[in-house]
Amino acid sequence: MMMTLRVLYFASLREAVGRANEELTLPEGVGTVGQLRDFLAARGEGWDALAQGRNVRAARNQRMARAEEGIEAGDEIAFFPPVTGG
Amino acid sequence: MMMTLRVLYFASLREAVGRANEELTLPEGVGTVGQLRDFLAARGEGWDALAQGRNVRAARNQRMARAEEGIEAGDEIAFFPPVTGG
Amino acid sequence: MSVSVQEADFDVGAEIAALSAGRLDVGAVASFVGLVRDANDGSSVSAMTLEHYPGMTERALEEIVAEAGRRWQLLAVRVIHRHGALLPGERIVFVGVAGAHRGESFAACEFIMDYLKTRAPFWKREQTPEGARWVDARESDDKAVGRWGPMGEPAASE
Amino acid sequence: MSVSVQEADFDVGAEIAALSAGRLDVGAVASFVGLVRDANDGSSVSAMTLEHYPGMTERALEEIVAEAGRRWQLLAVRVIHRHGALLPGERIVFVGVAGAHRGESFAACEFIMDYLKTRAPFWKREQTPEGARWVDARESDDKAVGRWGPMGEPAASE
Numbered sequence: 001m002m003m004t005l006r007v008l009y010f011a012s013l014r015e016a017v018g019r020a021n022e023e024l025t026l027p028e029g030v031g032t033v034g035q036l037r038d039f040l041a042a043r044g045e046g047w048d049a050l051a052q053g054r055n056v057r058a059a060r061n062q063r064m065a066r067a068e069e070g071i072e073a074g075d076e077i078a079f080f081p082p083v084t085g086g
Numbered sequence: 087m088m089m090t091l092r093v094l095y096f097a098s099l100r101e102a103v104g105r106a107n108e109e110l111t112l113p114e115g116v117g118t119v120g121q122l123r124d125f126l127a128a129r130g131e132g133w134d135a136l137a138q139g140r141n142v143r144a145a146r147n148q149r150m151a152r153a154e155e156g157i158e159a160g161d162e163i164a165f166f167p168p169v170t171g172g
Numbered sequence: 173m174s175v176s177v178q179e180a181d182f183d184v185g186a187e188i189a190a191l192s193a194g195r196l197d198v199g200a201v202a203s204f205v206g207l208v209r210d211a212n213d214g215s216s217v218s219a220m221t222l223e224h225y226p227g228m229t230e231r232a233l234e235e236i237v238a239e240a241g242r243r244w245q246l247l248a249v250r251v252i253h254r255h256g257a258l259l260p261g262e263r264i265v266f267v268g269v270a271g272a273h274r275g276e277s278f279a280a281c282e283f284i285m286d287y288l289k290t291r292a293p294f295w296k297r298e299q300t301p302e303g304a305r306w307v308d309a310r311e312s313d314d315k316a317v318g319r320w321g322p323m324g325e326p327a328a329s330e
Numbered sequence: 331m332s333v334s335v336q337e338a339d340f341d342v343g344a345e346i347a348a349l350s351a352g353r354l355d356v357g358a359v360a361s362f363v364g365l366v367r368d369a370n371d372g373s374s375v376s377a378m379t380l381e382h383y384p385g386m387t388e389r390a391l392e393e394i395v396a397e398a399g400r401r402w403q404l405l406a407v408r409v410i411h412r413h414g415a416l417l418p419g420e421r422i423v424f425v426g427v428a429g430a431h432r433g434e435s436f437a438a439c440e441f442i443m444d445y446l447k448t449r450a451p452f453w454k455r456e457q458t459p460e461g462a463r464w465v466d467a468r469e470s471d472d473k474a475v476g477r478w479g480p481m482g483e484p485a486a487s488e
Contacts, residue, residue: 008383011381063386078451081453081467082448083447083450083453084452084466085382085447085451085452086452096295097306166225166293168290169289169290169295170289170294170296170307170308171224171253171293171295172292188361196419197368199367201365202439203360203363204432207359209354209355260354261350272367274443278362
């Protein structure tokens with residue numbers, strides 16, 4: 001069974017990577033939020049915005065997630081800058 | 087020149103002393119808020135409510151006043167229990 | 173006028189809107205509404221009467237507002253306190269504070285309420301099944317106001 | 331429903347009144363309204379767009395409200411946050427908290443705002459004379475939320 005994820009990008013990160021969301025088949029060796037972030041950051045132009053860990057937040061299934069949190073098939077993973085609502 | 091004061095009483099203290107206000111010619115030896123309070127407390131029935139210092143607040147000319155604050159002719163002195171608004 | 177002492181009720185939405193009306197520098201409005209509850213200190217309360225000290229009341233509230241203005245950078249402040257007869261569910265007091273940011277607005281609003289509770293000459297008389305009674309001052313209110321440090325002359329006449 | 335995320339404006343007076351409507355145990359309603367300012371970080375701001383993460387936004391706000399309910403004895407809570415295009419002077423957010431006494435209402439209202447500022451997935455984009463820009467997160471907001479101690483999982487993905 002293939003491991004498929006839905007990945008979302010918001011705000012300045014959405015603009016940097018040039019898309020709002022994508023379906024992703026997870027490559028070998030990517031089992032945590034942080035590993036997914038590193039994998040995506042290596043895609044090249046624009047995607048290196050994901051490598052600036054201090055300015056990137058992540059959510060797994062719509063809850064804030066640490067880099068070491070594991071990911072599973074069917075997850076919805078989101079990357080975004082620190083929030084500025086209110 | 088006689089030294090005349092206006093004295094006001096509020097809430098439970100007003101009920102205890104049986105009046106809301108009075109004009110008072112100050113007796114000899116009464117020069118502070120605390121001395122005025124002690125003088126009035128000695129009037130007898132009802133007035134001893136003024137002797138319960140913990141439960142009596144005072145104002146001089148519409149500002150909260152300590153017992154040792156001096157008083158002058160023409161002053162408006164008020165005695166009342168701790169406030170409970172809001 | 174930023175301070176009103178009145179028998180009439182007030183319009184909370186209109187008061188909050190007025191704090192930022194016609195200006196675009198307000199980012200934060202913190203506000204407080206105090207209401208008559210139908211129970212207090214273990215007794216049911218069917219009605220309340222608020223006595224006050226006309227003249228000193230307005231002066232005390234204005235001094236509290238002025239002190240808040242010295243402690244925080246505020247853009248607008250509004251205080252309304254009712255007196256007279258009130259029923260459970262009725263509004264007693266409104267405090268609204270407008271500032272650029274939320275920290276100062278919240279702090280000033282709570283500061284004004286804490287000082288009002290211990291420095292503004294209002295007295296509540298409750299109607300209970302056991303008869304009418306004057307509400308006792310709460311030790312917790314003295315503690316609350318103590319957080320803010322000294323302001324002018326202390327209140328005790330001892 | 332205690333949490334709403336919407337494009338539409340809201341009626342502050344009606345929201346505050348609703349927090350104590352039909353009940354007589356509410357003694358204190360603390361509330362907060364956040365507004366768009368016409369200047370930020372030294373630039374004038376002519377318009378703002380609020381992006382959010384539909385689904386997570388509601389969930390995050392509901393969790394913040396639930397956490398406030400665990401920390402304080404509250405009688406009613408209401409949170410409204412707008413998204414989309416907003417002009418200076420427009421309302422962004424409303425938080426209202428009803429309790430028996432003012433201490434818990436003030437604390438919970440400020441707590442909810444502090445957490446919302448750092449945990450709810452909203453992002454502001456400002457239109458300035460120098461062009462559009464995403465608003466940077468404030469260090470002071472991280473500091474403000476730090477006062478309340480830990481809540482669930484931390485936000486950093488590092």
